[in-house]
Amino acid sequence: MTPIVELCLRITMLLYLAGSVGYMLYAAFERSALREGSRVVTVFAFTLHCCLLAHRIWSAQRLPLTNMYETLMFFSWLVVIVTVVAEKKYDVHILGAFALPVAFLLLAATSLLNPDVEPLLPALRSNWLLAHVVTCFLAYAAFAVACASSLFFLIYGGLRRLGLRKKAGEQRRLDLLDSLTYRMITFGFPFLTVGIVTGSVWADVSWGTYWSWDPKETWSLVTWLVYALCLHFRHVSGLRGRWAAVAAIVGFVSVVITYFGVNYLFSTLHAYA
Amino acid sequence: MFLTRSLRSMRVAIPVLAVLATVAALGTAVPRGRSADFYTETYGPVWSALIRGSGFDDVYHAWWFVALLGWLLLSMSVCSLSRARLLLRASRPTPPDPGGKVLRVKGQGESPSAEVVATRAGHWLRKRRYRVISSDADGDGHALIAEKGRVGRFGSLIIHAGAVVVLLGGALTALFGVSSVVRITEGETAEVPDTSLAVRLHSFSVDYHSGTDRVKEYRSNVSVSSGTRLLTGGDIAVNHPLAAGGFRLYQMNYRVDVRDVVVRARRSADGAAAGEYRLRVGEPKWIPELELNLEVTAFEPDFIFHDGLAASRSERFNNPAARLEVSAGTSPAHGAWLFMDAEGSPHAEREKSPYRFLLSGYEPRFTSGVKVVRDLGRPVVYAGFVILVLGSFVGCYVFHRRLDIRIDTGEDGRVRIRCVAGHARNPIDFERDQGKLMEHLDAIPCREEGTES
Numbered sequence: 073m074t075p076i077v078e079l080c081l082r083i084t085m086l087l088y089l090a091g092s093v094g095y096m097l098y099a100a101f102e103r104s105a106l107r108e109g110s111r112v113v114t115v116f117a118f119t120l121h122c123c124l125l126a127h128r129i130w131s132a133q134r135l136p137l138t139n140m141y142e143t144l145m146f147f148s149w150l151v152v153i154v155t156v157v158a159e160k161k162y163d164v165h166i167l168g169a170f171a172l173p174v175a176f177l178l179l180a181a182t183s184l185l186n187p188d189v190e191p192l193l194p195a196l197r198s199n200w201l202l203a204h205v206v207t208c209f210l211a212y213a214a215f216a217v218a219c220a221s222s223l224f225f226l227i228y229g230g231l232r233r234l235g236l237r238k239k240a241g242e243q244r245r246l247d248l249l250d251s252l253t254y255r256m257i258t259f260g261f262p263f264l265t266v267g268i269v270t271g272s273v274w275a276d277v278s279w280g281t282y283w284s285w286d287p288k289e290t291w292s293l294v295t296w297l298v299y300a301l302c303l304h305f306r307h308v309s310g311l312r313g314r315w316a317a318v319a320a321i322v323g324f325v326s327v328v329i330t331y332f333g334v335n336y337l338f339s340t341l342h343a344y345a
Numbered sequence: 346m347f348l349t350r351s352l353r354s355m356r357v358a359i360p361v362l363a364v365l366a367t368v369a370a371l372g373t374a375v376p377r378g379r380s381a382d383f384y385t386e387t388y389g390p391v392w393s394a395l396i397r398g399s400g401f402d403d404v405y406h407a408w409w410f411v412a413l414l415g416w417l418l419l420s421m422s423v424c425s426l427s428r429a430r431l432l433l434r435a436s437r438p439t440p441p442d443p444g445g446k447v448l449r450v451k452g453q454g455e456s457p458s459a460e461v462v463a464t465r466a467g468h469w470l471r472k473r474r475y476r477v478i479s480s481d482a483d484g485d486g487h488a489l490i491a492e493k494g495r496v497g498r499f500g501s502l503i504i505h506a507g508a509v510v511v512l513l514g515g516a517l518t519a520l521f522g523v524s525s526v527v528r529i530t531e532g533e534t535a536e537v538p539d540t541s542l543a544v545r546l547h548s549f550s551v552d553y554h555s556g557t558d559r560v561k562e563y564r565s566n567v568s569v570s571s572g573t574r575l576l577t578g579g580d581i582a583v584n585h586p587l588a589a590g591g592f593r594l595y596q597m598n599y600r601v602d603v604r605d606v607v608v609r610a611r612r613s614a615d616g617a618a619a620g621e622y623r624l625r626v627g628e629p630k631w632i633p634e635l636e637l638n639l640e641v642t643a644f645e646p647d648f649i650f651h652d653g654l655a656a657s658r659s660e661r662f663n664n665p666a667a668r669l670e671v672s673a674g675t676s677p678a679h680g681a682w683l684f685m686d687a688e689g690s691p692h693a694e695r696e697k698s699p700y701r702f703l704l705s706g707y708e709p710r711f712t713s714g715v716k717v718v719r720d721l722g723r724p725v726v727y728a729g730f731v732i733l734v735l736g737s738f739v740g741c742y743v744f745h746r747r748l749d750i751r752i753d754t755g756e757d758g759r760v761r762i763r764c765v766a767g768h769a770r771n772p773i774d775f776e777r778d779q780g781k782l783m784e785h786l787d788a789i790p791c792r793e794e795g796t797e798s
Binding site: 093124128162189190192193194195197198206213218245251252254255258259261265266269272273274276277278280281282283285287290291293294296298300301305307309334337338 | 359362365366369370372373375377405424458460496501515524554559560561562563582584586593595597601653699716726727730733734737738741742771772773780
C-alpha cells in the first residue's frame with residue numbers, strides 16, 4: 073500500500089469516527105447543526121472511500137471482492153450507502169449513530185490484514201463471484217441498518233418507559249423505527265436469498281455439489297432462517313415492537329458470525345473469503 | 346385430524362425452524378465424520394459419548410435432523426396448499442367497504458364537486474399504478490376501489506413452494522446421487538467406482554500468474570468411456586466441468602509426482618564419471634558397478650529447509666532435490682540431498698565417501714483429482730431456486746394495497762372523503778401514499794357558493 077493510500081484510509085476512518093460521534097450527539101440532543109455537520113463529514117468520508125475503492129479496482133484490475141481485506145472495504149462502503157438512502161427516504165436521521173461506527177470498525181479491521189493485491193485462486197476465477205458476493209453484502213448492509221433502527225427503537229422505547237423521553241410524537245418515531253426495521257429486512261432478505269442461491273450454483277459448478285454443509289454455507293442458511301423467522305413473527309403472529317427489534321439484532325449477530333466467525337473459528341472451503 | 350392441524354400450525358412450524366437453525370449452527374462447531382478416538386481425545390470420554398450418541402458427529406445426516414427437514418417439507422406443503430385456497434378466495438373482487446373514517450371535508454358547494462374530487466382522485470391513483478374501479482355509491486356520491494400489488498399476497502406462498510421444491514431436489518440427490526473422486530496419473534486410465542465409466546488422463550497442464558509461483562489455472566485433458574464406447578473427451582478445469590453420459594466431471598485438485606529420477610555418479614578419488622542411473626522413487630536398486638544399493642526416498646520440486654525439515658516452497662520445479670540413500674551390503678544406509686547443481690556424498694563421513702552423486706534428471710508426472718458426479722436432484726433444486734428467488738422478491742417488494750374511498754356530499758353541502766385503507770405489511774410506504782393522495786386532493790380548489798364549477 074502506498075503512503076498516500078494509507079493516509080487516505082486513515083483519514084476516511086477518522087472522518088467516519090467523527091461522523092459517528094456527531095450522529096450520536098444528534099441522537100441525544102437533536103440539534104440540527106449536529107445533524108448537518110455529521111452529514112457533511114460523512115459525505116467527505118464517503119468520497120474518500122470511493123477513491124480508495126477505485127484505487128483498489130485499478131490496482132487489482134478487478135472488483136475488490138476476493139478476500140477479507142477487500143470485502144471489509146466493500147461492506148463498509150455499502151453500509152454507508154444503505155444508511156444514507158434509508159435516512160433520506162424515510163426521514164430518519166439517527167441511523168448514522170450506529171451505522172457509521174460499523175463502517176469505521178470494518179475499515180479499521182483492514183489494518184490487521186495484508187493489503188497486498190493477491191492473484192486470484194483458480195476457484196475464484198468465475199463470473200459467479202460478482203453476483204454471489206455483491207448480493208450477500210447488499211443484504212448484510214441492509215441488515216446492519218435494520219439492527220441500527222432496532223437498537224434505537226429499544227433505546228428510545230426504554231427511555232420512554234422510564235419517563236425520560238416525553239416528547240410529543242415519540243410514539244410516532246417508535247412506529248417509524250419499527251417499520252424501518254421491517255422494511256430493511258424485507259429489502260435485504262431477497263438479496264440474501266439470491267446470494268445463497270448463486271453461492272450454491274457456483275459451488276456446484278466448482279466443486280460438484282450445491283450444498284455440502286460447509287460452515288460458511290450452514291451459517292448463511294442459519295442467517296436466512298433467522299430472518300425468515302423475523303418475517304414469520306411479523307406476518308403471522310403480528311409481532312412488532314420490542315421483540316421484533318430483538319429478533320432483528322439476533323439476525324445481525326448471525327450475520328457477523330457468518331462473515332467473521334466462520335473464517336476464524338472453523339475450517340471451511342471459504343477460507344479465502 | 347391432529348397430524349394435519351400440527352402440520353398447518355405456526356406454533357409447531359416456528360419452533361421446528363428455530364430448532365433446525367440452532368442445530369445447524371451447533372453442528373458447525375463439531376468436526377464431522379471423525380473417529381471415536383478423535384472425539385475422545387478432543388472432548389473427553391463423556392462428551393465424546395454424548396456427541397456420537399446424539400449423532401452430532403455427523404449431525405446433518407442424523408436421522409432426527411433428516412426427520413426435522415422432512416417435517417418442514419410436509420408442513421410447508423400442507424400450509425401452502427391451505428393458504429393457496431384462502432388467497433384465491435380472497436382475490437375475488439369484493440364490493441367497496443361502506444365504512445371508513447372521514448379523512449377530509451372539502452369546502453362549500455354542491456355535489457358536482459364530489460364528482461370532480463372523485464375524478465381527480467381516480468386519475469391520481471391510476472398514475473400511481475393503482476387499478477381503480479369507480480362506481481356510484483347507491484346513487485349517493487362516488488365509490489372508488491384502488492388496488493395494487495395484489496400478487497404480493499402470493500409471495501410467501503411462492504417462497505414456500507420454492508423451498509419445498511429445493512428440499513425435494515435435495516432428497517433426490519441424497520437418495521440417488523452418485524459421487525466419486527478418482528486420482529488419475531498422466532497417461533493412465535482410472536475406473537470410476539459404482540459406474541461403468543473409465544477416465545483416461547491424456548495430459549495435465551498448470552498455468553501460473555505471470556511473475557509469480559501462484560497457480561492461475563490447471564486443467565486435465567481427458568477422454569471418458571463406458572465399456573468400449575467413447576463418450577466424450579475434452580478439458581476439465583476448475584469452474585469448467587465436463588459432461589459425459591449423464592455424469593459431470595469436476596477438476597478438484599492435483600499432485601505433482603516424480604516417479605523416476607536420474608542420478609549421475611562420480612568417483613571421489615579422481616572425479617572420473619562412474620555412470621548414470623535411473624532410479625524409481627521409493628524402490629531400492631542394487632548397482633553392481635558401484636557395489637552399492639541406491640534408493641531415492643523423497644523428492645521436493647522447490648526444496649527448502651523449514652523448521653529443520655525438508656519441504657517444498659512451491660510445486661514449481663524451481664529447486665528440485667532428491668534424497669538419495671546409499672548402503673553397501675548390510676551396512677546402514679546414509680543419505681544426502683542431491684540437487685541439479687550441487688553434488689551430495691551420502692556417507693557417515695562425507696569426505697570418505699567413494700562416490701559423489703548429482704541429480705541429473707527427473708520425470709514429473711501429474712496426478713489429477715477428478716470428481717465424477719451424477720445428480721438427478723440438481724435440475725429440481727435449480728427449479729426450486731428460481732421459484733424461491735421469485736417468491737422472495739414478490740413477497741418482500743410487492744405490497745398489496747387497497748383503498749376503499751367514498752366521496753359524497755354531506756347534509757351541510759360539503760364534500761366528504763372517507764377512506765378504508767388496507768395494506769399488506771408495509772405501513773410506512775402506504776401511509777406516505779395516502780398522505781400524498783390527500784395533499785393532492787387538498788390542492789383541488791373548493792367551489793364557492795353561487796359560482797360555476
